[in-house]
Amino acid sequence: MHIVVCIKQVPDSAQIRVHPVTNTIMRQGVPTIINPYDLFALEAALRLRDEHGGEVTVLTMGPPMAEDSLRKALTYGADRAVLLTDRFFAGSDTLATSYALAAAIAKIGEVFGPPEIVFTGKQTIDGDTAQVGPGIAKRQNLLQLTYVSKIAELDLAGGSIKVERRAEGGIQVLETKLPVLITMLEGTNDMRRGSMADALRAARAEIVTWSAKDAGIEDILKCGLRGSPTVVKRVFAPSPRAEKAKQIELQPAAIDTADGLLAEIFGRLPALEHELVELHETL
Amino acid sequence: MIDERFDAIVIGAGMAGNAAAYTMASRGLKVLQLERGEYAGSKNVQGAIMYASMLEKIIPDFREDAPLERHIIEQRFWMMDDRSHTGMQYRSDDFNEDKPNRYTIVRAQFDKWFSRKCREVGVTVLTETTVTDLLVDSSGKVLGVKTDRKGGAIQADVVVLAEGVNGLLGTRAGLREPPKPENVALAVKEMHFLPAETIESRFNLKGDEGCVVEAAGTITKGMTGLAFLYTNKESISVGIGCLISDFAETRESPYTLLETFKSHPSIAPLLAGSEVKEYAAHMIPEGGFKAIPQLYGDGWVVVGDAAQLNNAIHREGSNLAMTSGRLAGEAIHRLKAGRQPMTKDNLKLYKELLDDSFVMKDMKKYKDMPALLHTNSANFFMSYPQLISQAAQNFLRVDGTPKIDMEKTTMRAFIAKRSRLGLISDAVKLAFAWR
Numbered sequence: 001m002h003i004v005v006c007i008k009q010v011p012d013s014a015q016i017r018v019h020p021v022t023n024t025i026m027r028q029g030v031p032t033i034i035n036p037y038d039l040f041a042l043e044a045a046l047r048l049r050d051e052h053g054g055e056v057t058v059l060t061m062g063p064p065m066a067e068d069s070l071r072k073a074l075t076y077g078a079d080r081a082v083l084l085t086d087r088f089f090a091g092s093d094t095l096a097t098s099y100a101l102a103a104a105i106a107k108i109g110e111v112f113g114p115p116e117i118v119f120t121g122k123q124t125i126d127g128d129t130a131q132v133g134p135g136i137a138k139r140q141n142l143l144q145l146t147y148v149s150k151i152a153e154l155d156l157a158g159g160s161i162k163v164e165r166r167a168e169g170g171i172q173v174l175e176t177k178l179p180v181l182i183t184m185l186e187g188t189n190d191m192r193r194g195s196m197a198d199a200l201r202a203a204r205a206e207i208v209t210w211s212a213k214d215a216g217i218e219d220i221l222k223c224g225l226r227g228s229p230t231v232v233k234r235v236f237a238p239s240p241r242a243e244k245a246k247q248i249e250l251q252p253a254a255i256d257t258a259d260g261l262l263a264e265i266f267g268r269l270p271a272l273e274h275e276l277v278e279l280h281e282t283l
Numbered sequence: 284m285i286d287e288r289f290d291a292i293v294i295g296a297g298m299a300g301n302a303a304a305y306t307m308a309s310r311g312l313k314v315l316q317l318e319r320g321e322y323a324g325s326k327n328v329q330g331a332i333m334y335a336s337m338l339e340k341i342i343p344d345f346r347e348d349a350p351l352e353r354h355i356i357e358q359r360f361w362m363m364d365d366r367s368h369t370g371m372q373y374r375s376d377d378f379n380e381d382k383p384n385r386y387t388i389v390r391a392q393f394d395k396w397f398s399r400k401c402r403e404v405g406v407t408v409l410t411e412t413t414v415t416d417l418l419v420d421s422s423g424k425v426l427g428v429k430t431d432r433k434g435g436a437i438q439a440d441v442v443v444l445a446e447g448v449n450g451l452l453g454t455r456a457g458l459r460e461p462p463k464p465e466n467v468a469l470a471v472k473e474m475h476f477l478p479a480e481t482i483e484s485r486f487n488l489k490g491d492e493g494c495v496v497e498a499a500g501t502i503t504k505g506m507t508g509l510a511f512l513y514t515n516k517e518s519i520s521v522g523i524g525c526l527i528s529d530f531a532e533t534r535e536s537p538y539t540l541l542e543t544f545k546s547h548p549s550i551a552p553l554l555a556g557s558e559v560k561e562y563a564a565h566m567i568p569e570g571g572f573k574a575i576p577q578l579y580g581d582g583w584v585v586v587g588d589a590a591q592l593n594n595a596i597h598r599e600g601s602n603l604a605m606t607s608g609r610l611a612g613e614a615i616h617r618l619k620a621g622r623q624p625m626t627k628d629n630l631k632l633y634k635e636l637l638d639d640s641f642v643m644k645d646m647k648k649y650k651d652m653p654a655l656l657h658t659n660s661a662n663f664f665m666s667y668p669q670l671i672s673q674a675a676q677n678f679l680r681v682d683g684t685p686k687i688d689m690e691k692t693t694m695r696a697f698i699a700k701r702s703r704l705g706l707i708s709d710a711v712k713l714a715f716a717w718r
Contacts, residue, residue: 075411196285196435199409 001054001156003045004105004115005078006136007038009062009069010126023235025126034069037121039076039191041184044151045119046077046192052156055079057108057115061089061100067207074202075194081205082108086212091225094127098135099222104215105140117161118181122147130183137181145174146183289315289439291615292428293406294414294452296323299587299604300445301397302341306612309404312619315437316406317430319413323401324394328472328565329601330513330520332495333388337602341609342400346382350392352515353493354383357486361549363500363510364672368549379492387493387513387520389474417442417456417583425456425582441582441615441625445608448566448588458583459576462591464531465657466570468508470524471537473545475557479517485553486514496553497598500668502544504535507660509598510544512553519554521545524567526657537564567600568593572650578637579630584611592642596649603642610636651716662709666700 011030018025034042045056058073060066061084070081084104092100105118118140123130130146137144150164152173162175166185194202212223221227248268255261266273293304296318308314320326332355338345357374378384402408418427418436427438444453454461486494496512503510508525523540530537544550568574568591575591578584586592587604594603614633615625623629637643656663674693697706 193432195433196412196430196437199412199432200285200287200407203407203409 001049001052001117002113002115003049003054003056003117003119004108005038005042005045005056005058005073005119006101006105006132007042007058007060007069007073007121008035008124008126009033009060009066010035010124013125018237023237032065032069034072035121035124035126037123037125037184037186039121040186040189041119041121041182042073042076042078043189043191044182044184045117047189048117048151048154049079052154055112057082057112059084059101059104059108061085061092061097061104067209070207071202071205074205075199076192077194077198080112080208082208082210084210084212084215086223088212088220088223091228092223093228093230094129094131094135095229096223096225096227098132098139099227100212100215100217101132102136102139103217104210105136107210107215110216114179116156116178116180118142118179120181120183122183122185133181133183140181142179142181143176144181144183145176147185148182149185151182284436284438285434287437289313289407289437290619291315291441291443292317292437292439293443293445294428295445295447295587295589296320296394296398296401296408296410297327297445297447297587297604298394298397298601299589299608300443301394301401302605302608303443303445303586303612304401304406304408304608305341305397305404306609307616308401308406310612310616312616314406315439316401316408317412317414317428318398318408318410320410322395322410323398323408324391327390327394328563329388329390330472330511330522330598331388331390331393331601332513332598333386333393334599334602335382335384335386337605337609339382341605349396350388351491352387352389353488353491354378355385355387355493355495356488357492357494359494359496361496361498361500362668362671363498363502363547363549364669365501366548367672367676368498368500368547369668369671369675374494387495387515389515389518414446414452417452419456423581425580440619441584441630443608443611443615444583444585444589445587445604446589448568448591450585450589453576453585453589458580458585462566462568462570462574463528465526465528466568466574466591466653467527468524468567468569468595469527469530469537469564470522470567471541471562471564472520472522473541473559473563474515474561475519475521475554476517476560477519477554477557481556482514482517482519488514491516498544498550499664501665502547503540503664504533505661505665506530506533506535507657507664508540510540511598512550518560519557521550521554526569527566529660567595569595569653571595571653572643572646573653575646578634579627581627581630582625584615584630584633586611592646594645594649596652597645599645603645606640606642607637610640610642649716655712655716662701662705670697670700 009032012033015030049056056078057080058078059082060070064085067083070083074081089100120133134144145163147166148163149166152164153162159178165172165174255264290312291307291314293300293316304314304316356378360371361368413431414428415431416429417425419425425442429436446452453459493514498510503525506525506529510523513520523544568588570591578590586607592603592607593600611633614636618629673696677689677693
């Protein structure tokens with residue numbers, strides 16, 4: 001079995017700052033991490049490999065420094081890493097990115113064997129669009145399972161997979177045929193810690209590095225800025241709430257239930273009660 | 284257990300570890316370097332000033348791509364009391380040379396670069412890998428290391444301990460005693476971000492020129508310690524450190540000292556309007572020559588902070604670390620080339636190289652200084668700064684008092700505070716410790 005996992009190197013959102021003038025993300029000097037959702041995808045892939053055999057290839061598109069995240073993925077236990085890097089890819093939106101990644105996955109299929117499963121994270125934390133995974137599926141003509149929280153069953157011989165998908169109001173159990181593209185949700189499986197042997201192998205591994213041409217991409221106009229119809233019209237930081245929180249003094253001993261607390265608050269602020277009741281009625 | 288063997292395992296990717304790893308790998312040795320942090324430098328804290336000539340001996344053309352902040356053209360020594368400072372200042376255009384002597388650096392970035400250099404010469408660097416124990420045989424010979432990764436035991440001819448000031452591994456394995464509180468300082472530091480132009484105008488700098496302020500006095504509330512302020516490209520590193528034993532005794536907290544230092548009327552205007560982005564704390568070995576432990580044994584050597592190699596008087600740590608790492612690497616390479624085993628007798632070569640270098644000569648020169656400053660800290664850090672400040676004010680204030688009376692007042696203040704004998708004794712002791 002061959003599994004391809006798409007990962008993205010993103011700025012660590014915990015340490016990010018927004019430029020006060022341009023309102024764009026200041027990436028300089030901010031540490032990079034593997035997009036957290038992609039790690040859940042990678043762990044799911046590694047578990048399937050451990051159980052069913054085969055290989056896991058990690059793929060990323062990005063600048064040469066994205067190699068760090070691939071090496072890290074190898075430390076976790078991935079078997080092979082492919083870096084798609086070319087100045088033609090600079091400025092790609094989700095359309096251009098899914099085009100380039102789909103082409104690279106096709107090439108990976110030719111060189112290392114066609115994948116039964118392609119994994120991505122649900123979305124990246126720097127773009128938050130959740131479009132690239134489905135984009136790849138469409139271009140590669142793969143069935144797609146999005147927002148997957150758990151891989152329930154893989155039947156390689158029968159060529160099918162059963163997953164749990166988190167949907168509004170519940171969990172859907174879905175079964176579909178391979179090959180398939182799966183976008184993984186958070187919180188379902190913690191990333192493993194690679195063994196010493198994996199860490200040693202990762203430190204010395206040769207990262208397969210492909211340019212657009214190497215990946216068999218002929219139509220450069222579909223790549224990078226030129227292949228990206230998305231236009232950012234305006235970027236702005238949401239203004240902080242103008243209204244200040246009200247502080248009211250209460251005798252805590254006198255109140256022992258939430259209802260009691262509400263009654264006390266509404267007693268002091270009758271306008272608020274009226275407002276909330278009205279809101280409730282319109283809903 | 285990993286089957287593969289290495290010529291050397293280096294524990295730690297700070298200055299000493301990187302210097303040792305680079306030196307050995309660039310001479311053809313098979314080197315594994317283990318770092319517990321997420322990347323080399325992620326756990327490393329320093330002021331930080333980097334001395335060029337020690338790095339030149341390892342990577343001669345480092346200026347081509349190393350992330351350097353500013354080269355230092357001006358040094359200010361300030362003796363502070365609560366409201367003033369008496370300063371000595373040295374600035375020279377000679378420091379604007381082709382190959383400057385001192386640079387400010389940001390360790391997180393610098394160490395990443397140094398680690399990349401190590402990998403380029405063939406060091407196998409594993410990050411996020413903590414060495415939990417040394418593998419030791421029944422005779423006490425170190426055979427390799429155990430790590431926190433699965434199947435993580437791994438063997439080598441020699442282990443270079445560059446594990447930093449705490450030296451948990453070495454002390455746990457009984458190779459040396461844990462450092463004593465009176466021999467270790469705790470320093471805290473903040474990074475204050477300001478536009479490059481603001482820094483340049485406040486410190487009278489242009490381009491990549493940098494300025495360093497080092498200050499002692501009442502800011503440490505009688506404890507043995509030092510405060511600093513270093514200019515980076517777009518930030519100012521500001522910090523203060525005192526001996527841990529003093530902190531324990533006075534119950535002062537490091538961050539309160541730092542807040543007080545930052546709000547000192549001589550410092551506050553230099554930092555005004557800055558954005559604090561980073562707060563870090565670090566221990567510094569201050570015990571000097573007398574605190575240096577056993578440096579080598581069967582299958583192991585210890586370098587850098589873990590070996591307590593730090594010249595507190597000249598505030599030199601990282602260059603002693605780099606040099607000890609390099610010399611350990613050279614000694615190991617020489618033994619390996621001569622097909623000699625890594626026994627205690629043979630590894631003595633490292634100590635001999637170190638004794639012969641500036642590292643041990645400097646450490647020896649100031650062997651009495653830490654004790655003197657410590658036992659006499661109330662005078663050196665409280666009384667004298669205040670007296671000197673008064674003297675300067677007496678000299679500068681013009682209010683019709685005859686000059687002779689002013690001088691007498693100054694003299695009387697010194698004697699009243701410290702007595703004639705005390706003054707002479709401090710001067711003599713200081714001269715002897717400096718000698």
